Amino acid sequence: MTRLVCLTRPIDPELRSKIPPAMASMASVIAPLVDYxxxxxxxxxxxxxLFCCEAHDLPHGEGWGEEILSDMSSxxxxxxDAPYHSGNLIEGKPARKIxxxxxxxxxxxxxxxxxxPFERRNDAYTIEELQAAIDAVGRPIQAGDAVLLRTGQERFESLSAEWFAYPGMSREGTLFLARAGAKVLGTDAPGWDRPFPVMRKRFEETGEGSTIWDGHFAIQEKEAFIVQQMHNLAALPASGFMVGFFPMKLVGTSAAPARAVAFLDN
Structure with a gap:
């Protein structure tokens, strides 16, 4: 019998109050505002x-439960992430939306x-480190794989300073995985690239535009779907399972919240 494992981070509106001031601009990617x-x-x-009725006309004098969401990013x-998140052109063709x-x-x-095993807080993994992790799995990346990075961020409290000091991916690392055959690139870190403050500081120091969001911009060269803020990767074996990502079908958008589920044969 197939066992389903949820890989989706809970969206908890209460977390918005815990976001560090330096990361306040990230609130809409953590959770929406909710009017209950x-x-x-x-x-x-x-x-x-709606029904021009009185409370006593409703069972137990109650109506329905409903929530109005606002300030919620796709x-x-x-x-x-749809390829369009990385730009209008992917591999020279119009980028697909979600x-x-x-x-x-x-x-x-x-x-x-x-x-x-590779301590890369606030930095990008090297190709050598990625290859060592692949070798540890015991098989190469195959065409169409979902390659999921277990970064170790699971040991930190969500939205803590340590949680935001996550390891990321560079252009070179992203292309290494995508060109090896990975179609989905997942991580349990808050983001795919290095943290925004780290990239900003590097740009201020070097003036090199290539240091800005280079992990995502790499998708312009090789199409792949990036999945961020995954959860519960510790529950998975290194390989031998199927994984599905089921995003909301939001027309014309660069991304959509998704239910990520692994399918394991017992």
């Missing part, structure tokens, strides 16, 4: 207005690279 319409309050009022929580991705492309053989 409780069955005994706004939910009841809404139903009374990149909130565990999400799939609704244009066939769901079959997001159902892949999975492979977990355990990057924990």
């Amino acid at each position: 319409h409780r069955p005994e309050a706004k939910g009841r009022e809404r139903m009374m207005g 990149h909130c929580g565990t999400h799939v 609704h244009e991705i066939n769901l079959q492309e997001l159902f892949c053989p999975g492979m977990v690279l355990d990057m924990r």
Whole structure:
């Protein structure tokens, strides 16, 4: 029997209050603002207005539960980046948006690279480190694989300073995995590249535009789907499983929150 393992980070609106001031601009990718319409309050009022009824006309005097979300990025929580997130042209062709991705492309053989032995906080993994992690799995990357990076960020409290000081990926590392055959590039870190403050500081020091968001911009050269803020990678074997990423079908967008699920045969 197939066992399902959830790889999706819970989207908890309470976390917004814990975001460090330096990362306040990231709030919309952590969780939305939520206006709760409780069955005994706004939910009841809404139903009374829609149906021109009184509270005593409703079971137990209650309406429905409903929530109104705001200030929520299409990149909130565990999400799939469409190629369009990296620019208008991918491999010289118009970039696909999230609704244009066939769901079959997001159902892949999975492979977990355990990057924990390589301490790369606030820095990018090297190709040599990525290759060593691949070798430890015992098989090469194959065409169509979902390659998932277990960075070790799981040991830190969400939104702590340590959690935001995550290891990332460079242009070279991203292209190394994508050209090896990886179609999905996943990480349990908050982002795929090095942290924004690190990239900004490097640009200020060097003036080199190539230091800005180079892991994502690499997708312009080789199409792949980046998935960030994954969760629970410790529950997976190194390989031998299927993984599916099921994004909301938001028309015309660069990404969508997704339910990421691994399928393991017992």
